Amino acid sequence: MAEWMRTAILIVALAISAVIGTIGAQWLGGPRGGVGPTILQTVDQIDAAIAILGVLAIASVLGLLTAKVTTAASGMFVLGFALFALAMRTQGVSEFIFSDGNTSSLMIEAVCLSVVILCSSVFIFQFSNPLKDVPLNQSGSWDAPFSLRTVGITLLISLAMLPVIWIIAVTPSKGQVIGSAVIGGIAVACLARMCMPHTQPILLFATPTAIAAVGYAIATFLGISDTAFTQNTLSPLLFPLPIEYAAGSIMGISSGLSWGASLAEKVTPEMA
Numbered sequence: 001m002a003e004w005m006r007t008a009i010l011i012v013a014l015a016i017s018a019v020i021g022t023i024g025a026q027w028l029g030g031p032r033g034g035v036g037p038t039i040l041q042t043v044d045q046i047d048a049a050i051a052i053l054g055v056l057a058i059a060s061v062l063g064l065l066t067a068k069v070t071t072a073a074s075g076m077f078v079l080g081f082a083l084f085a086l087a088m089r090t091q092g093v094s095e096f097i098f099s100d101g102n103t104s105s106l107m108i109e110a111v112c113l114s115v116v117i118l119c120s121s122v123f124i125f126q127f128s129n130p131l132k133d134v135p136l137n138q139s140g141s142w143d144a145p146f147s148l149r150t151v152g153i154t155l156l157i158s159l160a161m162l163p164v165i166w167i168i169a170v171t172p173s174k175g176q177v178i179g180s181a182v183i184g185g186i187a188v189a190c191l192a193r194m195c196m197p198h199t200q201p202i203l204l205f206a207t208p209t210a211i212a213a214v215g216y217a218i219a220t221f222l223g224i225s226d227t228a229f230t231q232n233t234l235s236p237l238l239f240p241l242p243i244e245y246a247a248g249s250i251m252g253i254s255s256g257l258s259w260g261a262s263l264a265e266k267v268t269p270e271m272a
Contacts, residue, residue: 005069006069006070009065009066009069009070010066010070010074010078013062013063013065013066013078014077014078014081016062017058017059017062017063017078017079017081017082017085018081018082018084018085019085020055020058020059020062020082020085021055021059021081021082021083021084021085021086021087021089022085022086022089023055024051024052024054024055024082024086025051025085025086025089025090026051027044027047027048027050027051028042028048028051028052028086028089028090029042029043029044029048030042030043030091030095030099031043031099032095032098032099034091034095035089035090035091036048036090036091036095037090037091037092037093037095037096037099037101037241038090038096038101038105038106038109038241038242038243039052039109039113039242039243040105040106040108040109041096041099041101041105052086052113052116052243053116055082055083055086056079056082056083056116056117056120058082059078059079059081059082059083059120060079060120060123060124062078062079062082063075063076063077063078063079063120063124064123064124064127064128066078067124067125067128067129068128068129071128071129071131071132072124072125072128072129072130072131073131073201073253073254073257073258074254075124075128076120076121076124076205076250076253076254077250077251077254077255079117079120079124079250080246080247080248080249080250080251080254081247081251083243083246083247083250084178084247084248084251086243086247087174087178087241087243087244087247088174088178090241090243090244092172092173092174092177092239092241093172093177093229093234093238093239093241094172094229096241097224097225097226097229097234098226098229103216103217103219103220103224103238106212106213106216106238106241106242107213107216107217109242110209110210110212110213110216110242110245111210111213113209113242113243113246114206114207114209114210114246115206117205117206117209117246117250118202118203118205118206121202121203121205121206122202125200125202130142130200131200131201131257133258134197134198134199134200134201135197135198136198137198142198142199142200143196143198143199144199145199145200145201145202145203146202146203150196150199150203151203153195153196154192154196154203154204154207155207155210155211157188157191157192157195157196158188158204158207158208158210158211159211159214160184160187160188160191161181161184161185161187161188161208161211161212161215161245161249162184162211162214162215162218162237164180164183164184164187165177165180165181165184165215165236165237165239165240166235166236166237167180168180168183168184169236169239169240170236171239172229172234172239174244176239177239177240177241177244177248178240178244178247178248179248180239180240180248181208181240181244181245181247181248181249181252182248182249182251182252182255183252184208184248184249184252185208185248185249185250185251185252185253185254185255185256186252186253186255186256186259187252187256188204188208188249188252188253188256189201189204189252189253189254189255189256189257189259190256190259192204192253192257193256193257201253201257204253205249205250205253205254208245208249208253209242209245209246209249212240212242212245215237215238216237216238218235218237219234219235219237219238222235223235224238
């Protein structure tokens with residue numbers, strides 16, 4: 001297929017996913033009006049959860065269709081872009097603080113959202129083509145994507161999200177928190193290229209969102225209150241909410257996997 005056609009399909013898929021994400025945000029009604037900051041902090045949590053699942057389901061199908069003609073990473077970018085469009089309509093951490101939100105719900109939401117993202121990742125990678133720039137190991141195959149070793153390394157390198165968020169998200173503005181998650185995703189992807197060069201990154205797209213729960217736990221330990229927010233002493237680890245973590249990290253990982261391809265160790269016939 002011609003390169004211009006692949007690009008056109010990607011652009012159309014991104015446009016549709018943005019519309020789907022924007023529509024899905026309408027079901028996240030906040031307790032003080034407008035769109036709520038999180039799924040669990042909405043007027044009707046069941047409707048909000050169904051809306052998010054619907055957005056992810058449709059975006060996963062769009063991502064699969066895109067991955068069929070491009071790459072699985074591009075397909076995942078479409079998924080992340082749908083969440084990005086949704087996150088841009090939600091209210092931020094200020095609404096979470098002044099609505100008396102609790103970080104336990106944030107941790108639960110982050111972990112649950114990561115599980116759904118993992119299902120989407122498995123779906124896209126399973127029914128599309130694997131990343132061709134992932135070199136084979138010395139046995140002539142890819143490493144198992146869900147082995148104990150792979151899971152452990154993936155979780156460890158996903159922790160890189162937290163210092164990136166801490167350094168870059170100096171204010172709770174929407175663009176800055178999502179941007180910090182994107183940069184964190186790029187950092188995680190580059191580390192994955194170096195530490196897991198022979199593994200298809202199926203799990204990698206989900207773990208940074210789960211790691212957000214660790215950041216929320218640290219922020220809770222440091223203290224959370226409306227006074228801390230107004231005095232600008234609130235931990236930056238609380239600034240990106242789960243949907244923002246998910247949207248930014250998925251888009252960042254999708255981009256970082258391409259940029260960090262040169263970091264993967266290539267296995268030559270002599271090495272094998």
